[in-house]
Amino acid sequence: MERPYILPRIASPDKPLKIAVLISGSGSGLKALLNYQKTPRSHITKLIISDNDDAKGLKYGYEKNINTKSIPLPDVSDKKKQRILHEGLIHIELIKSKIELIVLSGYMRILTPSFVTKWKGRIVNIHPSLLPDFPGANAHRDAINAGVKLSGCTVHLVDSGVDTGMILEQREVEILPEETIQTLQNKIKKIEHELYPRVLDSLSEGLYHSKS
Ligand code: GAR
Numbered sequence: 001m002e003r004p005y006i007l008p009r010i011a012s013p014d015k016p017l018k019i020a021v022l023i024s025g026s027g028s029g030l031k032a033l034l035n036y037q038k039t040p041r042s043h044i045t046k047l048i049i050s051d052n053d054d055a056k057g058l059k060y061g062y063e064k065n066i067n068t069k070s071i072p073l074p075d076v077s078d079k080k081k082q083r084i085l086h087e088g089l090i091h092i093e094l095i096k097s098k099i100e101l102i103v104l105s106g107y108m109r110i111l112t113p114s115f116v117t118k119w120k121g122r123i124v125n126i127h128p129s130l131l132p133d134f135p136g137a138n139a140h141r142d143a144i145n146a147g148v149k150l151s152g153c154t155v156h157l158v159d160s161g162v163d164t165g166m167i168l169e170q171r172e173v174e175i176l177p178e179e180t181i182q183t184l185q186n187k188i189k190k191i192e193h194e195l196y197p198r199v200l201d202s203l204s205e206g207l208y209h210s211k212s
Contacts, residue, residue, distance in 0.1 A: 005121030005157055005166065008101045010206035013040040017204045020047035020099040022090075022107040027057015029105040029126065032193035033200070034060055041197075042204035047097040049090055051109055069093055087115040094119075103200065104158065108137065113160035121210060123158035124203065126196050128188045130154060130170055135163035140181045140188070151175055151184060153192045155199040157210075166211055169199050 011017040021030050030048065037044060048061035048068040061068030071089050076082040094102065104125040116123065129139035131154040136142070143151040152172040159165035171191045175184060202208060 002159060003117050003120050005159075005210035007121045007206075007208065007210055008204065011042040011100075011204040013042055016040070016042050016044040017100045018046040018098055019043050019101045019103050019200070020049060020094055020097065021045055021103045021105050022049050022051075023055055023057040023105055024051055024108040025055055025057060025106050027055065027060055027106065028189055029192055029196060030057045031060045033103070033105065033197050034064055034066075036197035041201060043101065043200050047093060047099055049093060051086070051107070057106070067097060083112055084114070087112060091115070091118070101200075101203070103196075105196070110162055111158065116158055116160045120159065121157060124168070124200070125156055125158050125163070125165070126192055127154050127156065127163050128185065128192065130172065131156060131163055131167060140184045143175065144179060144181060144184065149175055151188065153188050153195060155196060168203065168208055169195060171195050 008017055021033065023030050034045060045066055048058070048066055050058050050070045052072055053070045055070065058068055058070060071086065073082050074085045076085060100122065102119055102123040104123065127135065127139065129143055130150065130152045134142040150172050152170055154170045155168045157165040157168065173187050173191060
């Protein structure tokens with residue numbers, strides 16, 4: 001049986017939840033979040049981690065003097081050991097920075113069940129589709145190919161499946177007949193940047209209750 005979600009403590013702008021943002025790429029979601037946090041919120045970014053040195057989003061952390069680390073996969077040929085070692089390195093940084101909530105923002109790696117179990121209820125992800133439809137790495141392509149008229153984004157707690165955890169919020173966008181993967185991605189990122197910081201407010205302020 002899966003371990004239940006253990007949600008973060010209830011925080012306030014005076015005692016904000018310390019969050020780590022994990023990214024893999026351009027970091028536009030991270031940029032929007034840091035911008036939102038210019039006003040004191042009940043969450044504050046204390047650590048930024050990328051799984052690759054080239055992630056453009058790393059610059060947003062350096063610019064703001066936030067503890068920002070690139071932690072690439074270690075050079076180990078056994079893939080299973082490599083994932084475990086990698087997550088071990090990430091876990092050490094999370095503990096060092098006393099992180100209370102992990103925010104996946106365009107982090108393109110699947111976390112192992114053993115990592116998720118340690119943090120379950122305190123890992124949140126944003127996915128660019130209306131889950132449970134179109135999980136995985138190619139959500140925009142899959143939605144367009146399926147011919148659906150609506151897509152959007154989903155913020156959810158992470159469990160040991162792929163994009164299967166408890167849904168917190170969703171927002172819809174229309175898919176137009178001339179839509180391309182790029183135009184759909186841009187449209188969805190725009191609503192993600194509004195939605196995710198607000199869901200983090202609600203999560204930090206104790207407005208969600210876990211179902212299992
Ligand atoms: C976002 O659209 C996010 O939903 C998606 O990657 C993009 C990251 O953009 N995440 C996933 O697909 C996770 N499966 P960004 O790097 O510009 O913030």
